[in-house]
Amino acid sequence: MSGSALTAAPALPVRGRLRPLGITDVRITGGFWAERQSVNGEATLAHIEHWLEREGWLGNFDLAAQGVLDGARRGREFSDSEIYKFLEAMAWEIGRTGNARLEARFRAVVRRVAAAQEPDGYLNTNFGRPGQAPRWSDLAWGHELYCVGHLLQAAVARARTRPGADDGLLDVARRAADNVCATFGPDGIDGLCGHPGIEAALVEFARATGDDRYLAQAALFVDRRGHGRLGDVEFGREYFQDDRPVRQATVLRGHAVRANYLAAGAVDVAVELKDAGLLEAVRDQWQNTVARRTYVTGGQGSRHQDEAFGEDWVLPPDRAYSETCAGVGSVLLAWRLLLVDGDPRYADLIERTLFNVVATSPAVDGRSFFYTNTLHRRELGTRPDTDRPSLRAASSLRAPWFEVSCCPTNVARTMAGLAAYVATSDDDGLQLHQYVPGEVAHRLPDGRAVSVSVETGYPHDGQIRVRIDSDDDRPWSLSLRVPGWATTGATVTVDGETRPVGSGVITEHRTWRRGDEVVLSLPVAPRFTYPDARVDAVRGCVAVERGPLVLALESVDVPGGDTVGDLRVDTDRPPSLADGRVTLRCRRVRSHDHDWPYRAEPVPVTGEVLDDVALVEYHAWANRGPSTMRVWLPVAAPDPADRG
């Protein structure tokens, strides 16, 4: 179905520098992400359904349909959204695999959702019934519009992967969206949702249905935010991004998921309405956020209290919040900006966030998840209860489910639709942004079918071999991203000729023949990474990275110790790589307790040298039982004895 007018992708802007390719244009056939997609499809989706049933969040719809929900509803006020994200995940997975059993499950869930919809299109199990708060009575915290947003996203995913399917989801979504427009339109309630999300969803729904009323409603929601309509809360108005209008803000702030979802929706509105000012504002916010408020993992959100960004440079590894869903939101935002501008920095952040946040959340078996993704764990975690939902931010081991369980479904929908973030096209050819073994096939606007296949062991192997699978007499362009971290050492080989390339985009404009090859070689030797001096919390530390992967020191790899706190890295020896293991030379120091931990003299730290301390890929930590871990490693001071 390559080149079809209907692209199976979550975001389809009508204009922008690049056009997305969908999951039917791009196939991931092996490697790091294919493994995870497979686990997601085979284990995670069933795991999610199991918990949605057992916690009664799906059952809420049945009780609502039977008119007996009153008093029996289970779950938090936003639990409906998990069903919709589950539907979205299944829609992508069905589109990806054609799994018939999943198709049946999908339809069964849609039926139960549809049965709970009210005659006027309103659909939410938490409001409006006898014994419940009235509809729209708690916009700040009720998440009603947020839930509708996820319903629309599910319907969009389905419409783009199974156009014309007779499951009824698109109708349910349309009636819910119409109800929102009727209720919150220019003459309706002058309100907005405490949790952004519906903005991007409404724009996408407008794109999917061709009905601009939804776009207009999204624009209205974007414009309403930032004027204090949501009231004052202990966390401050910035929690909801209601402290200042989107077009006046200069950085993402407040609740990190909300901030990213809102900014993504604002880009959508700006693109469709050619609102250059709004777009420029978000671009600026993104740039400042990435430069000053983002963890080395790509994670965003420093604070537990309000799941929020800190001020500039406040990036403590301790209890870093770095919510999985904020990572998903950051991918959504960066992808939209990439489509608009084509700037590879957006794809750089997507890559970093996918490998180090989104891939970190699920356990290897796809049946437990991190909600937060701390960069420093000081005490051994306790094994979570497998029989009941965990508290969301225990930052301990991965848990099967949470009382607030937004992350598992967000991971599932992202994993299932991941191919949609790999490549784009423009009038002149194809652009590869992420490197996965697979195939990309597309019909250019002038009707030419172009296709390539990619062979690579990336991210562990830096060689990316792109083979042209189509023949064409006219030239077209193939563009490859050289990641921002590949500052030196990258080369590209075309037609037998190798040349060095720097970070950015390289474009080869040629008359390509089937069998032609472009080989991009990226320097994936492990390397030290130093923080900006303004990140106070990691002064005197280094991180170790390998390609796009952040590495970590985990106590299970340290001989004889549950703690990772007493190792100091010898930066005179670069990290070494042998047999797939990255190791460091460290010095183990022992501190001694005093009555009072502040002294008149710095205490020199010396100790035994450990020659080969192994690191773990950050996404894979905490898969071997309780452990302590740190990403930022203190640098050993030069040994006074070495000074001569």
Add this chain to the structure above:
Amino acid sequence: MSGSALTAAPALPVRGRLRPLGITDVRITGGFWAERQSVNGEATLAHIEHWLEREGWLGNFDLAAQGVLDGARRGREFSDSEIYKFLEAMAWEIGRTGNARLEARFRAVVRRVAAAQEPDGYLNTNFGRPGQAPRWSDLAWGHELYCVGHLLQAAVARARTRPGADDGLLDVARRAADNVCATFGPDGIDGLCGHPGIEAALVEFARATGDDRYLAQAALFVDRRGHGRLGDVEFGREYFQDDRPVRQATVLRGHAVRANYLAAGAVDVAVELKDAGLLEAVRDQWQNTVARRTYVTGGQGSRHQDEAFGEDWVLPPDRAYSETCAGVGSVLLAWRLLLVDGDPRYADLIERTLFNVVATSPAVDGRSFFYTNTLHRRELGTRPDTDRPSLRAASSLRAPWFEVSCCPTNVARTMAGLAAYVATSDDDGLQLHQYVPGEVAHRLPDGRAVSVSVETGYPHDGQIRVRIDSDDDRPWSLSLRVPGWATTGATVTVDGETRPVGSGVITEHRTWRRGDEVVLSLPVAPRFTYPDARVDAVRGCVAVERGPLVLALESVDVPGGDTVGDLRVDTDRPPSLADGRVTLRCRRVRSHDHDWPYRAEPVPVTGEVLDDVALVEYHAWANRGPSTMRVWLPVAAPDPADRG
């Protein structure tokens, strides 16, 4: 009234190494604390009364008495406790000054409180009336027992400063305490309060009334904690210290105010019941907490989310919570341990906490307060609303009142009763723990009247001149604390002879004559202080201290900048002191923004040298308008050019 059987002090254990002297035994006549006591008495008490009236928290008692409170109650569930802390503060202030106008205000408030008490002694404006939750129905969050605790403390303060007064407060307290014992005794509700506090109060009430039922009830409450009776909450059971029994815990944890209040009550119970195991457990908890979980200011509590301690070594200066009330609680705990053991480390922490937490909270005019006491402020604060209560943890400028306004009344009662933490006695003589200009007079158990007066400009001047004001033919001991920070350079001069002394307690046992002098000379030159290497958040930084005072760099003192983030301290030059100003040599570095703040090479920082950057005493920061501030200052790396 020196040497009277009735000591006007908040804690009067029947045994222990040292016996407290009360506010009638110790008079503070000038200097740092006298100024603050004067502001407290003249401005803060009236300010508090004004806000208690305007917010309706006092009015709640009137409405309750009139039977019309239903639905009209204002304030949070614990607001009654502010009235009781206000009464306690007034009681100490009346005891200190004999202020007749204050006496009338005190009696007026007591009358309003008494009128709201119910026939069976129950007293709380938030529970038990039609339309309110039933009494004792929310022990975890309701604060009913906590409020009774503060009522008892107020009554104890009054009974010890105006014994036999006919105001009725003692009776109100007794009836409330009896109601608690009847309700929560061995045959009553097997429960405890989510916020500790009543434990210490009941013990003190037992001491004040001679009725051991209250002691038994306190012991019961201490023993009931730590078994999960309060249920699970998102913050974890340690929030309430309900995760493990007091006698099994090894460190303070969870909510920092609760942790300190509980530990103080446990010491009281242990002392009265000769429970060596319980005492040893708290002693151990204190030691570990001070060694690993306490800020250089003495502040405790790292986290905003749950106002809680972090794990060991988690002491981020950014958004350090360091709640004022946790500082007060820490003083209460350390004082009790000092009385038991006589170990000067307890008095060291009290001194540090008084100067750098308790003195930091109130503004110079005594009419606004810090609730939290951060060690690093990155962005200019906004001036708080003077017309309505502020959010408690804005960490911005001091605010006149808070929605949760525990700190102003806690500061007020501590300031008014401060003289009770200065000196103690034992069978052999007097011990001075804190140095204030003033007079100490006491009758030893054998009937001898001993008295001394102190002249000092401490903490800015290190000379403390203690003059004997009594004559006696038999020898007695005068003990002076040499603070832990005075590791070198302290001397004592007795009888014209000067000798060096180290940190600890020096005791002079002599036959003292009126006019004899002991001069302690402490090294109060400003000094650098280095953190334990395990405090990751301040690696590579120094603090500057001067005597017991922590200093800070505040942007209003930095030429041409709102930020304190770009200064690096040259530690080759010690801090200098001239004309009362402490200055540092710094290098101003300029960082440049990049797209991404993590780099393959450390960025060397160089820049102009600023020779005399002035510091401010931490307690005095934020008194000159919005500013940024930091206590921990990054050390300048050696300039590569200097290496030769």
